[in-house]
Amino acid sequence: MSNVLFKRTEALTSKEFSYCPGCTHGIIHRIVAEVLEELNILDRTIGVSPVGCAVMNYEYFNCDMQQASHGRAPAVATGIKRVLPNNIVFTYQGDGDLASIGTAEIVHAAHRSENITVIFVNNAIYGMTGGQMAPTTLVGQKTTTSPTGRDPRHSGYPIKISEMLATIPGATYIERVSVHNPQNVRKAKQAVKRAFEMQIQGKGFSMVEFVSTCPVNWGKTPQDALNWLVDNMIPYYPLGVYRQPEAGEKNE
Amino acid sequence: MSNVLFKRTEALTSKEFSYCPGCTHGIIHRIVAEVLEELNILDRTIGVSPVGCAVMNYEYFNCDMQQASHGRAPAVATGIKRVLPNNIVFTYQGDGDLASIGTAEIVHAAHRSENITVIFVNNAIYGMTGGQMAPTTLVGQKTTTSPTGRDPRHSGYPIKISEMLATIPGATYIERVSVHNPQNVRKAKQAVKRAFEMQIQGKGFSMVEFVSTCPVNWGKTPQDALNWLVDNMIPYYPLGVYRQPEAGEKNE
């Protein structure tokens, strides 16, 4: 009898993703879902959906979900986790959501070391609204609100969220990953697993930042988008662990 | 004929400060005002008042002023500076204002490297509203909303704003100072002068963080408050320059 090497995780519902073809949101969803399944926490997990292309992922993750207002997912997650400390709570947020409008909420979730896990999908653009500039948009990158390319004299240099949050004592675990090839997909999954393990162990705030693509608004084919990501995003947003607890500690 | 060694700067109006006796807000006001006078920029300066004990400092600084909503002074300053790039624009903000509700606005003013100067007064408490916990309140410090002392398991460790903002490429100049004795008052004035000079030279975002006192809500005499600041605040919030431009550069 044949042996299944890979099949769709049951931590995803059967609903088809609404993402554009080749959008890495889908890969990231699968990774998160598989981790929830493998850690056997799906049935006590409550996820928080952002406002962004992933807004409807409450239809995809096969667990209890709350849809949060734009940028406020960490506050919503805080509300949930504080009243249900034994449940697992995660947010899933884009860069417009987390790095722009939701800056205060992510900083203070880290600051209070809320025992939640944040999945941060940085595709350097506002995907859902049609491709406006994000704080993470690269210098020179053309978007609908930076039609001649992002100019640092006008808009500054892109903000590096993992680096910034890593200065906060309460930020227990922070890693930046990518899913541009199968090797990195595997690494990314390890990172997500470590992040949720932190939460299970009560160690406080954990976040995994994915550099991700938006083929449609970048105006590229899905594969070209991945290549562009490797050539442009990763050099500016280096992958790696930005913060992890020292042995035995909760946080600093 | 006698020679004036020190007199009240004309960059302050004659209106008496409403601050409590011994509150270091007053010293900081004087420093900022003297710098505006000495750099000869008072008549083209527009200051932005916060919501906090300093809310009425639009009555103290002898220049055009705008009173901003709580935490949004950097956004207000951005609005002013973008339309009047040749004017000098500064904000004056407390730690509740800047480090809590206004986190997104200060981070993104730094991120865009708005060419403004921020005077950040960190007294580790909400002074005006009667002594609630701030994100900067020290561990163990008792406040009306941390009645048994700040507990890091509940509220995390205090956030270090200068350190955090220093990771942002657009943050051109960041220094933390104190005014607990005349020597430090002089140093602090130098820092404020450097910060405004950055702005005059068009170098982008500058901020001086003052560790400051709130004798009334700390429940201490003014001098004891200064001593407590030296013993407790400065060790956690070390003084010094956290970011300055490398020679010739605007920012990173």
Next chain:
Amino acid sequence: MAKVMMKGNEAMGLAAIKGGCRAFFGYPITPQNEIPEYLARVMPEYGGVFLQAESEVAAINMIYGASGAGVRSMTSSSSPGIALKQEGITYIAGAELPCVIINVMRGGPGLGGIQPSQADYKQVTRGGGNGDYYLLAFAPENLQETVNIVKEAFDLAEIYRNPVMIAVDGLIGQMMEPVDVDMEIPKREIPEKTWATTGTLGKRERNVVNSLYLDPQALENHSLKLKAKYDLMREKEQRYELVNVDHSEIVIVAYGTMARICRSAMEILNEKGINVGLLRPISIYPFPEKAFAELPSTVKGLLTCELSTGQMIDDVKIANNGKLPIGFFGRTGGMLPEPEEIVDAVIKMIGGMKNE
């Protein structure tokens, strides 16, 4: 139990706990600070959560999370802080979550002042968020009523799955009065929170808390469902007090502290032989239109009195529907009238009517 003296804000904090509140998220603002400060001390004794949020915006979204997780939760703030919560509030209404919001009103607009005011009437009753939604909103006049309503609010919020706002002026928050926090409130059947996201535990279908309906027909259906709820509130939750309206020529319409001041004015008027009644809205959404139908035909005019430049008067006009002339007396910005000012306003109105 004997009545104890409590400050309004603290009494509301304790009443919330007695009403089953086990999660409070808020942000400092005068004149409501004693609510969070009290709960910071006392909530831990009840095993509940007290957390100071980084902002009003964060606080209301924490409420969304905690209510969505099935826990009775409350936030409090004052006027500009409530303005900041508007997006969060419309989300909570849209997602049909219960919660209690206290607005200890101060003078506006903008930063305004910190003295007592009723100038948020429209902010409270019309919402400031987007879309077709309303809050159930109460405006009590003394601490006993306030405490009872805060307790009831948690039940009502769950029955209607809707946010309940309690709007008191700063004076009610700051004053002390004797109050019995254990006074019985109506027992109601509270529906089970089958919708709460508490983890499926493998025992039920997953729950989703959400206000997004991309299909316009679905969103219309949702809005009509909400509307049916508001219609039901209108039918069932109108609350008001009628004082001395029989044989009165003029009826004052006033709520909260303004109603108390009007009561004193009525005493003075009574001494002068002028018979004046009071129609006191307790619920301001739904506005007690029924009370107007109960007014006897002796009534020849209504005098709306508010601590604002005139906001509730629109609801009075709608309820009155052209029947009686409507006068207005208001003070605003934190100014509290002396009863004599209302006496004068009533006398003037009577004079005006006579001259017509």
Next chain:
Amino acid sequence: MAKVMMKGNEAMGLAAIKGGCRAFFGYPITPQNEIPEYLARVMPEYGGVFLQAESEVAAINMIYGASGAGVRSMTSSSSPGIALKQEGITYIAGAELPCVIINVMRGGPGLGGIQPSQADYKQVTRGGGNGDYYLLAFAPENLQETVNIVKEAFDLAEIYRNPVMIAVDGLIGQMMEPVDVDMEIPKREIPEKTWATTGTLGKRERNVVNSLYLDPQALENHSLKLKAKYDLMREKEQRYELVNVDHSEIVIVAYGTMARICRSAMEILNEKGINVGLLRPISIYPFPEKAFAELPSTVKGLLTCELSTGQMIDDVKIANNGKLPIGFFGRTGGMLPEPEEIVDAVIKMIGGMKNE
């Protein structure tokens, strides 16, 4: 000039520039994105400022700063984004700064949907901020009217030193129609901005932009000054169109896209021999109460039609003051009725009136 085809959002962007707007601060949200996107391209050509803010909250506070500095400035957003701006808006009103705010309305409450809606009527006309303040608010029905009003708005904002909101449903933002952006608008005398903070340059007393008045009497005076302004608006700025009201038995009250759909319904009704009029508010604050006084005595009923579950109807009730029966027809959540639905509603209303 010949009319050119423009998308509503882009036409509003260009109209703003023609109206003297030299600073735009905004944040992306559907269905208004073409406004910022257009201005990102075009504003630099006019030497103006385009900046995408980190949030709606930041954007409205940038407007405060830029307006306070004397520059004509504008922000735009859509329903939940406007909810987030409420605190900033009450500050701007409190500090008496001019500015223009565009709300391209979508379905609510909460995140709701992104299809056209008029369910922000109360959010727009009652404010959602604290305190006694109002916006001057317009709700045009086609692109030419929209463009003209956007241009005028900058003048009106400065004349009244008050924010002006232009509320259009998403359809007006998204559609293309022929439009002449250079059509003349009324010339008005614009007061000098002596209050702007531009640096004293040693030439004048310092200026302060502020909404704080800790002394309640000062705040009351300030509120009364604002009220006088709103009363003046009420007197001078009521705008409306009356269509075919003479000899009509029923007058429809509708604005924006709903008014256009009603016009089509009126044609169908006309063919059926039923004479129906239209009272179309163009200003929604001040609400055109004067228009109701102009209705001839032939009119026997009003039918309020909205893309909401019923919000403007409160203003209709107030303006009508009990005179005529008021019916309601609404679709919401992004649903747009076909003209036939309105035809049916009118016929039903006539039937109902006959039966009474």
Next chain:
Amino acid sequence: MAKGRIEVAVESCKGCGLCINACPLNLLELDTNTLNSKGYQPMRIHTPDKCIGCTFCALMCPDVVITVERL
């Protein structure tokens, strides 16, 4: 000869091609003759015999429409 076998939920495939690039043996292609009901040309394996069951294609599929079995 094949060590692995893949199955594609063709109706759900969006034809993004990420799997194609991921396959170390270049076994995959878009089926230019088909258009699924969503309007996409779905992926197909042109040389199923060579599949080694490495799952790379599945790891990269954003729509999680690939199942891989060991033979």
Next chain:
Amino acid sequence: MAKGRIEVAVESCKGCGLCINACPLNLLELDTNTLNSKGYQPMRIHTPDKCIGCTFCALMCPDVVITVERL
């Protein structure tokens, strides 16, 4: 003998005492016999002769009520 002279706007002094600690020569004290109209005991210099005009007191005064002159 004095090199400096200080002047205090007594009605505006809040009696906080920060100047007192700052004076390197310990010349300052609160005037316990006076209460200004704000209700504070204002600062006074008890030994004006010794003032060296170092301005430390003025640098530390939060209410900017001290003027220092060189003599």
Next chain:
Amino acid sequence: MNSEKINCAGFGGQGVMLIGQLLAYAANEEGFNTLWYPSYGPETRGGTANCSVTISKQPVNSPVISKADSIIIMNKPSLDKFEDKVRPDGKIFINSTLVNKKVNRSDVEVFYIPVNDMAAELGNPKVANLIMLGAYLESTKLFEDEVIIKLLKKSFGENKAHLIPINQQALQAGRIFIRQ
């Protein structure tokens, strides 16, 4: 013609919005009143995109088209969605390359035009929409090709000027198909 109401629908990327816009622009050029209005938002992603155009000698009132005079259908889901939305005696233009279904109604005039195949033949799959537009224009006699080409020239600018001939051919191909 007194007034014409059109719905165009297809997959995002098939250029249905452009068909509608060209009709609206042309109408404005020719002195008609007109209104173009897209369905917008995330559901256009992957799903169907569509737009409505009203062209009229009178001012355009309701932007909502209850019953269209013509509908242009570029894919199958759109036929399912819009088949009922055309008035009796109206016209349905169907991209028969992608729609292998027939229209159920018998009270309308239906044109099955294999525009994708025809575009492939012309050597540029992207002009399928212009072939459809040509067919529509030929059938309704609304506007001449010149008007459309003038508009395309303006919008293409110099960079894309070389694409004008192929678009012209596409329009022609559509017209010829109808004539036959």
Next chain:
Amino acid sequence: MNSEKINCAGFGGQGVMLIGQLLAYAANEEGFNTLWYPSYGPETRGGTANCSVTISKQPVNSPVISKADSIIIMNKPSLDKFEDKVRPDGKIFINSTLVNKKVNRSDVEVFYIPVNDMAAELGNPKVANLIMLGAYLESTKLFEDEVIIKLLKKSFGENKAHLIPINQQALQAGRIFIRQ
């Protein structure tokens, strides 16, 4: 007494709020209706602080005191502010240590009590407010000292129990001053 309305005013820190609160608490203990209401906010910082207390057999309606029956004045600015706010035949209790001014009105009963000096004599400057309260109670015969002491005991708890005697002396001192 049917009803008594009192204003207490002074610098922040002089304990005027406590005077008012003790009166209100005592009233509640003794079965009266009562309402205490502070002025609040930043203007209390440095400026004057004051509170109003209404004590009544009837339910308390307006919390606003148009004309007080008694006012307690702990500093000079408060006298300026409140002098007019007492009804004819009302009482004014003045801290004459800090208020070196006389009351202008002749239609009221005025008590000049040097409470700061007296407190200094008692050895604890902080009890000036209790001396004032004692004086007020003696003059109005509202409550016995026992009620006040019981309340203070409750609020002081064990930590501050040692302060009870000095407060008791202060009340007494105030009473004695009035009696003389």
